[in-house]
Amino acid sequence: MLFRRCTGLLSMLMGAILVVPLAAACGDDEGGGDGRFAVLATTVQVEALARVVAGDAASVRSLLKPGVDPHDHELTAGDRKAISKAGVILRNGIGLDAYLESALEDRGTKEKTFTVTTGITIRKADGEEDPHVWQNPLNVKVMVENIAGALSAKDPANEAGYRDRAAAYLQRLDEVDREIAALIESIPPENRKMVTNHDAFGYFIERYGLRFVGAVIPSLSTQAEPSAKDIATLQDLIKRENVKAIFAESSLDPKIASQVAKDTGVKIVDDLYGDSLGEPGSGAETVDGMLLANARKIAEALR
Ligand SMILES: [Zn+2]
Incomplete structure (x- = not known):
């Protein structure tokens, strides 16, 4: 943001003698x-x-x-x-x-x-x-x-x-x-099932022996859109598999995920870190902190 403001100022003052000190200040x-x-x-x-x-x-x-x-x-x-x-x-x-x-x-x-x-x-x-x-x-x-x-x-x-x-x-x-392995071990085995907002947790799921049931956006990218049929299939799966929670992410609008949670009567956790990290001071601004924060939320929701 600051950077963009500096660039704007610079171009406004282009040619003026002020360019050099401003460039230094923005350095x-x-x-x-x-x-x-x-x-x-x-x-x-x-x-x-x-x-x-x-x-x-x-x-x-x-x-x-x-x-x-x-x-x-x-x-x-x-x-x-x-x-x-x-x-x-x-x-x-x-x-x-x-x-x-x-x-x-x-x-x-x-x-x-x-x-x-x-x-x-x-x-x-x-x-x-x-x-x-x-x-x-x-x-x-x-x-x-x-x-x-x-x-x-x-x-x-x-x-x-x-x-x-x-x-x-x-x-x-x-x-x-x-620590994460111990947290996931604390979940009853029959509850170790994940429904996520987009398919961002595959590596976590594989590492800790969870089971991926489905994603609201059935894609590795957030740029895809689910069809009505996709949503209906997922809702059936959630009921059939007795899934305990839907996990949405802090960096992605949880609108459809929230609706799926409401329609299936399942709780929603809407602040996992999928593609992003936490703000400075949140404890999740580091990769180790982010992984632990996610694991704690998952364990709490599925226990
Ligand atoms: Zn992603």
């Missing part, structure tokens, strides 16, 4: 304006992981903001500026940030761009690759290691710090994995 918001190595992430999950690995050694920002749907982002002029200034670009890949492709025609940009999900076994649903890899802490460990590798490659002076902080966070992710 911080572009990331790296403080002289530190500038890391640019495409998603809030990658941004949060990069912050852990970067510590104070680098500045980190994301093209996407918390609470925003990542499935329909388009590259803005501000994004392009941030891309050109970044020392390293960390992308999720798996189709989630395909909008980056046009920027990668530039060789310099391509050389500083790393896909942090490389090495993860990608799940498929209806033939499509599932980009929501961050819903399994073991996948997150791979992302952290890739991020440490990318930062070290582009900013070797700070490699020791990047590697140390990454190693500590890998341990934290193992702890979180055990």
Whole structure:
């Protein structure tokens, strides 16, 4: 927002002598304006992981903001500026940030761009690759290691710090994995069934032995729309399977999910973090905090 305001002001004053000091004043918001190595992430999950690995050694920002749907982002002029200034670009890949492709025609940009999900076994649903890899802490460990590798490659002076902080966070992710498993174990086995708003929790469901019954938006993307027949089929399933709750997400309008919950008499949890993280201070602004927050809500609703 601030960035956009600065750009607007800049263009208004284009040619005026004020341009230079204004550009400097807006520098911080572009990331790296403080002289530190500038890391640019495409998603809030990658941004949060990069912050852990970067510590104070680098500045980190994301093209996407918390609470925003990542499935329909388009590259803005501000994004392009941030891309050109970044020392390293960390992308999720798996189709989630395909909008980056046009920027990668530039060789310099391509050389500083790393896909942090490389090495993860990608799940498929209806033939499509599932980009929501961050819903399994073991996948997150791979992302952290890739991020440490990318930062070290582009900013070797700070490699020791990047590697140390990454190693500590890998341990934290193992702890979180055990805590989540214990929470899911506390749910009676017959209740371990998930109906979600869109198909964003497949990795979580697989990791912890839950069963995916269906999604209100039967797609890996939020851009699809359910038909009346889709909704009717899902409602039948919810009743037949005696599903205890429908899980909607903080970044997605829960309107249809709420209606399905009402029609089937099932409770709705409308604030899981599917594609996004929490606001700063919520406890879910980190990937480990987000995963635990989700697991607690799921356990509470299905017990
Ligand atoms: Zn999604």
